[in-house]
Amino acid sequence: MLDFRLHVFHVVAHLLNFTKAAERLSISQPAVTKNIKELESQLGIRLFDRKAGKVVLTEAGQTVLQTADRIQLLYNQLEFDLNVLKNQFGGQLKLGASTTAGQYVLPEILARFHRAFPGVQLTMQNANTETIEQAILQQEIMLGVVEGKKHHPLLSYTAFIxxxxxxxxxxxxxxxxxxxxxxxxxxxxxxxxxxxxxxxxxxxxxxxxxxxxxxxxxxxxxxxxxxxxxxxxxxxxxxxxxxxxxxxxxxxxxxxxxxxxxxxxxxxxSFYFVHAAGVPAGLSASFMHFAKHSYNQRL
Missing domain, CATH: 3.40.190.290 (D-Maltodextrin-Binding Protein; domain 2)
Incomplete structure (x- = not known):
């Protein structure tokens, strides 16, 4: 797992909101502030500023975020590879897909994923892009596949196909x-x-x-x-x-x-994977990795 202070920074940096970061991390807001201050003390430089009442990244914060993104992606890859070796995928993954992706892109990938990892319980909501984005914001689903442009600052979009x-x-x-x-x-x-x-x-x-x-x-x-x-x-x-x-x-x-x-x-x-702001982890990250690899094999 990422160093917890770096993980806290990573969530705050994507949300740019300490209160929402605390909710996402299931810790108190003072705990978020404490971890950020400790990380800034360790690195010897400020990572966040407040401008007009809003939280913004400093130049150093932007540099740290780029590295934290890469570290999270490497960790996700490691987690996926180890779980494949141990065949220990399990749990529930709630997906959403815009109409075209849900009908014509994902069904074959879902079948392959289910065969490979039968311990994962998959569900998928099918609706237009706007509805899927709202479902993620309301935490009704964990991961979506949508088409069109990037809309919401509280969501992250990763290119798929x-x-x-x-x-x-x-x-x-x-x-x-x-x-x-x-x-x-x-x-x-x-x-x-x-x-x-x-x-x-x-x-x-x-x-x-x-x-x-x-x-x-x-x-x-x-x-x-x-x-x-x-x-x-x-x-x-x-x-x-x-x-x-x-x-x-x-x-x-x-x-x-x-x-x-x-x-x-x-x-x-482009079709995009869309999820809560930040780099996804766990089953969401594993499914994204599997879907990209599975789709490329079709070509």
Whole structure:
């Protein structure tokens, strides 16, 4: 385990709040202050300052935090490797995943993890990105996988995999003969997309914004709560939909749907692991390590 004073510093440095750090560490606020003062005395330099009533890291504090992050990651790796050797994984891991990740990325990884570590009880909540982030903030789940941008200063985001949002249409649609369209043509074509609060919609809006376009300037026929709903809608309505390429690789390869290129606009995004501020430990860290390794093996 990390030196406890360094561990206390690590939590405070990410939260920048002594009261919240005390709650996270399950110790009193005076104990947090005592450990920080002892660490500063040991190192001979101040690690925190207060400015306008807020806690901020000094230059020395930022340097110590960089090293503390690396030490925590090394410890997590060591813990994972030793547990694999001892086959001593156990406990409960409450996960959350945004809709696309929960339906198309994680199920295979969850199956592999369960086979490897049957002593771990896994549960997963599936909702849009905003809901998953709130569930972590409310301590309802321990770890999430979300898409879109980083939103909350009290959460930490670790890159997981890359994804792309593409425009598709059904093979029988009148737009099925199109190979590509321009942005000028896009605004004249009816579209269907994900709902407000979803990471997919957020990255679509950001991509449009880079070309001085807004979603309100497009002919949005409907906003739906899942990729499966969008695919079903496209089977019964002449329009195009914006979805994750991860979610439609199978139907596209079978010829049921067709990707329509928009050369002027590439919509790339990342899936992130999201967790309470700081470097994760225990089962959360172990699952992150396993998931990255497992996904890379598929490639």
């Amino acid at each position: 890359q994804d792309e949002i593409v425009a598709i249409t059904h093979k029988d649609s009148k737009y099925g003969k199109l190979g590509q369209i321009s942005l000028e043509e896009l605004v004249k074509i009816p579209i269907v997309c994900r709902e407000k609060g979803s990471g997919s919609l957020e990255v679509l809006e950001a991509a449009l914004g880079e070309h001085d376009l807004e979603l309100s300037g497009l002919q949005v026929e409907m906003m739906l709560g899942s990729t499966e709903a969008i695919k079903s809608f496209l089977e019964n309505y002449d329009c195009i939909g914006f979805v994750s390429i991860t979610a439609v690789s199978g139907p596209v390869s079978r010829g049921d749907f067709k990707i329509i290129e928009i050369p002027e606009m590439e919509i790339l995004r």
